Amino acid sequence: MAVEELPLAKAINAGLRKAMTDNDKVLLMGEDIGTLGGVFRVTEGIKAEFGDKRVLDTPLAESGIVGTAIGLALRGYRPVCEIQFDGFVYPAFNQITTQLAKLTNRGRGTLTMPVVIRIPYGAHIGAIEHHMESPEAYFAHTAGLRVVSPSTPNDAYWMIQESIESNDPVIFFEPKSRYWPKGPVDLDASASPLHASRVARTGTDATLVGHGAMVTMMLQAAELAASEGVSLEVIDLRSLSPVDYAPILDSVTKTGRLVVCQEAAGFVSVGSEIAATVAEKAFYSLQAPVIRVSGFDVPMPAPRIENLYLPDVDRILEAVDRSLAF
């Protein structure tokens, strides 16, 4: 078994190269992704290897990137678009929601839209406005899109390839604060399908559910709780649309308690949707109300006070305490 230690950003890079080697219809497009390798260097070296017809340094226009990617997909290509930062996706929102997401349905089975949109998202990097947002709910709310977010280098390597293989459009959220820490990547086999959620740590007293960078924080919380004799189960969602509920419901059936964690603002969020669904489907298993630990319903703040906005280990444990008190 070939296992390499890679940071998440390099794992995506390796996954992109693998997909481009396997299928010459796969091409990358975005701002500064070629010669520069992207502002996070996720695509570093790929243009040099595959050439400027496979890696496009596009004009600076997000709607143009996604709109032309749709045209390329209609021609038989499988474009992978990079949006430079979470807060810069909105100029492309129209093309993503009214065209990319809807063309398969309009085509009544005659069209597929194999387009991947990679979006670095989330905070913890001390950046200024528009560079630390978590806009996943907008996309999960849109019929026709698939939305995923890896939390580990191994998942990043495999999920980017599985997203490219998908015949439906996939919004691929990359937790940018996790780009650099290394983790093992099994280059031989994928651990699970694209839309499966994953039990990241088993426990018996309460369940934590979250995605992206929040998974690391939930695991840290579980470690601390264990030192105080509280056993937390941690579930990495991996997929935000569709949500794989079976492991979540199984876990809640066992623990009776659920805390949903996310960086995004809580109002009308993915976490709210999961809380509502678990309340509907596992009502008699619950020993306490489902509790959400989210960002506040305010604009993502200036970086000097991002720690006031962001859920952290203490806020997760505070929610666990509230849950256990019922």
Next chain:
Amino acid sequence: MTTPPPAVQFLATDGSFAPSAGSDEYLPYIEALSDEQHEQFYRDMAVIRRFDTECTNLQRQGQMALWPPSHGQEAAQVGSARATRRQDHIFPSYREHVVAKIRGVDIMGIVELMRGTTLGGWDVNDPKNGNFHGYTLVLGTQTLHATGYGMGINFDGAVGTGNADTDTAVIVYFGDGSTSEGDVNEAMVFAASYQTPTVFFLQNNQWAISVPVSTQARVPLYLRPRGFGIPSVQVDGNDVLASYAVSAKHLDDARNGLGPSYIEAQTYRIGAHTTSDDPTRYQNDEQLAYWVARDPIVRFEAFLKNKGASEAFFADVEQEASDFAADIRRRTLELPNPTIDNLFDHVYSEPHPLITEQKAWLANYEASFGGDK
């Protein structure tokens, strides 16, 4: 009247052959046309106008959710559509009914869209549909799809080889209101940057619902693409010969690898934007009369009569138009309503558990009323 004189025109308003200054480079395309092609142009325009009237009537009778008429714009559409070649791709807006028909689409697909039985209408991948892509209602979005498609053609090496049967162009239709959308401008940036084989075909019908083109632009719209590095030309869009020749030339240029170009067809929407509109609130009588006097079908009929077309020919076209409209009416009234499958089955191309669950729930719910006998 503020409308500037069109740059390229072959037929005067009375139907006499009178090429305008600056039309020389397009003349060979006119000279190569046969009498049969002339008659086909007329037939296309006359049949679609009758179809258009029938669909408007059907909407008024409660049989359609909406109808966007093409009355007045037939020459711009027929000329450009007849200039395409088999392998070319067409990205329409939502008013190019005759372009669809010319490319081979059964335009009951358009009726189904506007009656409200589907969100699609035809399969662009079916060869009999002539690479005519889906109607697009969000203004200007299709200009980026057409440009991206052209990027793919370039990457495939399907331009500039000299093979007239495989070198491929893309033509994209949009209106004067759309020119203010960001997407149309981004499409020109990408088309120029990647030198795509895209012909931008603007039908300037002078109105974006109720807002005049002077609100969209303070310069003639055909001048705008030049700032993007895209060559452009203005044509009398109510002259089917001019529309044909200019389109044919620019589609040839695109296939030959000369990159994008832009055609502004000056035309006029004689009727409403759609059946939900009331043009009497904003159109003025003088402008309307000006354009009615430039009706594309009347003008071409005069041209054909001057050339000696027979009364029998016109009678035959009239009969075909009536039969076509009657057939559309009959088939419209026979259209079945969509089923539960239509709601769920193609949201994703691969299984999606939420959709599967909701489809099953609705089927059970409906069955609980005992209606599924």
